[in-house]
Amino acid sequence: MQRNTYGQSPPLHHPVPQHVSTVPQLRSPPPPPGSAQSQQQGYAPTGQQGNPYQQQGGTSGNVFGAYGQFMNDPTAQVAAQFGQTAFKQGQEYVEQNIGRYVNVAALKHYFNVSNSYVINKLFLVLFPWRHKGWSRKQAVGANGQEGWYLSPRDDINSPDMYIPVMGLVTYVLLSTLIAGLKGAFNPELLGVTATTGLSVVIVEIIALKLGCYLLSISSQSQLFDLIAYSGYKFVGIIVTITVAEILNGGKGTGGWIGWAVFAYTFSANALFLLRSLKYVLLPETNGQPSGPMQTDSRAKRNQRTQFLFFYSYIVQLFFMWVLTRA
Template sequence: MYDNFASGPGADLQGPRQPSPFGSAFYGAGSGFIKSGLGAYGEKYFGSNSEFQNNVSRFFSNPQYYFNVNDQYVCNKLKVILLPFLHRGHWTRIAEPVGGRLSFKPPVQDINAPDLYIPFMAFATFIILAGFSLGFVGKFSPEALSMQFTRAVVGWVLQIAVLKSILSSLGSGEVPFLDVASYSGYAFAGLSITIIMKLIWGSTYYFIMPCMSLCMGIFLVKTAKRIIFTEARNYERRSSRQNYLLLFVAIAQFPFFFLLGRIGA
């Protein structure tokens, strides 16, 4: 019954609607304006986002790169860090073309590549040895160990700040932050050796500590020279300021080792 009523005459009183040319014009203009606005906003957002990612990758690089190591690399790297004057090979890093640009090989393939495995392991070893040292002198407590941990972290940060500022002043401001962190953290390997010798033969501490400081200073100077002359885009050739700043990097290792090596004092 309702079907017949709806299909009868007079059911469609208005008839089919005609499209308005003005409405379609306004709709097309509005749609085009919205699309262009969204496109510009998206381009601006993604452009700034890609720029942000480029800045992050430039300063922090790829964290996984710094843990691509093996046992052979760790042993050879420790020899270079602890005995840099015996290293007869070159100090430059090995580059290879990747995706149309040059990229450095990972640590497992290049002894001169920076890594974070050795610094973190050396840092943890140093804290453990500091706990043993505090126990041997009867001063062990969670508060004392926490204080030693804080001193080590602050020392690492200061080491990073000094090395980063010197490299930046010498025209190597684009060195990734994690590179500088790894170079600075290698000092804890020498500190661990110093504490071990102090625990075994206490009198050898005042001989081992200057030796490890000197070795770390030589390693950092060699590394900084490589960065300045082979990896930096802008630098001053034969500048006396370079020699003074590099000498400061080497000398700064002595108070660094002395202050962190005085455990329980």
Template structure:
């Protein structure tokens, strides 16, 4: 670097030649040194030492497989034991194995059984088929009782009743603000039908106990036979909703006569099985009581059918 003298004796620093000006300018804009290379290595080392080992815990991969296998084995054994205990305790109150028999149906059986419930007059053989002292499944014998049609009939009846109640009150308002129909009526209709069904079965069981009838009828059989009347109830209500009140009475009258014939011919073989086994009907007090009981059960079906449907058609 060279210095020159001015007129007043002071020396001024000359213009300094800038070398690699472009590099110096770029370096001036960069405030910090680029340490990306060493930073990545440092972060990599920190990641290695920030695992479970740094906190004093053992490697997770060493315990994952044995612990998970042990937990899965214990959980499966516990679930199997719980399932066995539940099946044993549940079978005491609800015979699951017997209920499977009553739901062993197919489409052909359902169609034929519905036709038998509506047109039972031409049917001749009403005896239930047996195989090695065990009744065959309903799908193989149209005379066998089932729970599929009564259960579906009950649900369908509740839905049809809700439709009828909603149709009745569609244009009826209280002060043009609040409809009389509410979902509570639908629940009340279902609970009422269920209570009447249970009371009917209990009354039949009490009557069988008082008359001392030796029969193979079970409680599930009684629920099945009592639930067949919902088919006629649905037919009557639907006919009334579509064609009017007169159609309701005509169709309900037909279905009441059909269910009376069906119940009479079916229960006659069940309640009079002792006399039928001997090949003759002994005229006596006990036999007359059985005949009266059969007729009372058959007559009760039309009464319940009308009682549970007359208010749905207006």
């Protein structure tokens, strides 16, 4: 090999191929976990690569970090406070407008329930003959005198709105579910069933108010009490439909099994109403907060007793039969 003037060997020239084939680029294996290179390139150990967005570009695509920065943004905090204020003002507006027609404070009393109350109340509606005391409890004032009735949470004999409302909703959903299992589901069935249930309750309340007016029965909380008691029938109706469908093999409430369950739930509901509505439809002058409602004569009391019996048995028999066949 010859050397140039400066004592250096000349550069080597390699032949360049005329036809160059495309060679795939090989990726190097990821660096060991925990190394500085792996943290810079966005690699994570096995089992910690759940979020693919955290591995694209190293530090880009961090959704949770962006969310945390968004929540720490002063503008987002101001927007959240504005939303809370708007919701509070909207709630106050609704309460003020509804308060013109409905006593919201009195209505909240009927939704003051607990889990233990709901369970015990359902047991009471289905097995009323096991219950002994039917008198409602009253709060005692500072001077030792009895005052207002206790809420359902504190008195098992107090009527509530939670069970009737949930009973109506469950009745509608159960009826549509059974229709769907039989292949006869129709979206309009929800509206039809709900309208039927509400119509029965409204007609029943109108009949009760008319009877109370003709018999000169008045009470401060009479309307809400009557609405609550009229909705307890849905408990027996739901039990009737469910048991009859299961034992009859999906054939409905017909047959002797369906009629036997219906007779039981109807009798239980009638006895429950007969005992519970006594303080509303048969008031006495015993200092209760329902007002100075007197039983003028024995004839007037007999009329009220007959009305209570007619409502508890005859009216409930008709409406429960309609709802179970709807």
